Amino acid sequence: MVRRITSKWAKTMALRRNPKVARFLPATSKMTAESLKRLLDRYGMVYVKPDRGSFGNGVMRVEKTGEGYRYQSGRKIVQYRRYEALYGALRRLTRGKTYLVQRGIHLLRYRGNRFDLRVMSQYSPSKRWETTGIIGRAAAKGKIVTNYHNGGTIYTAETLLRPHVANLNAKLGALARLGVQTGRSLRKSFPGIAEIGLDIAMDKTLKPWILEVNTKPDPHIFRKHPDRSIFKKIRRYQSAY
Ligand SMILES: Nc1ncnc2c1ncn2[C@@H]1O[C@H](COP(=O)(O)OP(=O)(O)O)[C@@H](O)[C@H]1O
Ligand SMILES: [Mg+2]
Structure with a gap:
């Protein structure tokens, strides 16, 4: 059974209980x-x-x-x-x-447009949380939301972060671990949760902030990733729930 939690408030309250995750939640x-x-x-x-x-x-x-x-x-x-x-x-x-x-987090920009990141973490067939994909989304010109269904454009995280980040792989590794931590924490309050999509903002100090955690994240944005194996793995894990 895969559960979906719609209330952002309920998810925030649950995540606040884990200090390792709470540090990344904006007030x-x-x-x-x-x-x-x-x-x-x-x-x-x-x-x-x-x-x-x-x-x-x-x-x-x-x-x-x-x-x-x-x-x-x-x-x-x-x-x-x-x-x-x-x-x-x-x-x-x-x-x-x-x-x-x-x-509010002042999002980094790419070609003048605000962007944030989507981190996909899943409960794997071997019953451990694993971050299976990270991708980026840039808002349409002048807009305040990056959602694809609100005119946003999908880019690789590398494309968006490269101008801002010196050690890109270390940053992506830290985001992957944050996804795993968040999955573990949320599953304690909501057993049955098997996948999450974190919306991550980065401020100019490159601190990641969890804007929201989706419990039914859209996998299809990962079809736009040039590494085809990412979307395949996401689908493989999904068909195992
Ligand atoms: N606290 C915030 N600071 C900066 N941008 C934000 C903040 N909260 C939301 N946003 C922007 O708005 C988008 C949509 O907000 P989100 O909380 O993810 O709601 P939704 O469920 O509609 O996706 C985010 O992806 C981000 O681009
Ligand atoms: Mg969102």
Whole structure:
């Protein structure tokens, strides 16, 4: 039985219990007028997202500016002087659903576009967690989400990271281990989980941040990887669950 956990909040709570993984989780709260204000005061830029969402839908970037506040949704940017006006607008956009607010990470860029990484880790037929693939996704011009279903473009992690990282293989190895750690931790809270797709942001210090963990990750983006054996292995492991 392969389980899917849709609530980002439930997954965050589970991962916080393992200090080895918790260090890589950006501060996250359920969105309220108070929590949004607190994270904005602390970090200056945050992401607001539906607790149960996908494809980057409903994801917004909110910033404190010299004149007040602004949010970006898609390519639309709206500014406010007062916090209450900002929050009122966000309340209308998010009505009736649970939203999370998360410390915003300033993503590295490739040819001017923000990018992040997808790390695929699977419970292998020999019953150990293994990272089977890492790939990169760059946002469409001016967009704040990298999702393929939101106009993003798939590149190899090597292509995206090479301009930023001196020791690429060491960095990819560390990401692979983080995927394995995360899989082990999540399976403790949610037995039956057999594969995860981590959305990893890297900031300019090259620290990886876990933006979310998908429990039903799309394997098909790995078809775009020039190393054909990666997608084959992912499929082979999937057919064993
Ligand atoms: N805290 C954050 N800082 C920077 N970018 C973020 C943050 N959270 C989300 N994003 C961007 O938005 C995309 C979609 O957010 P994500 O949490 O993965 O939700 P979804 O389930 O819709 O994919 C991410 O892949 C990333 O590009
Ligand atoms: Mg995602």
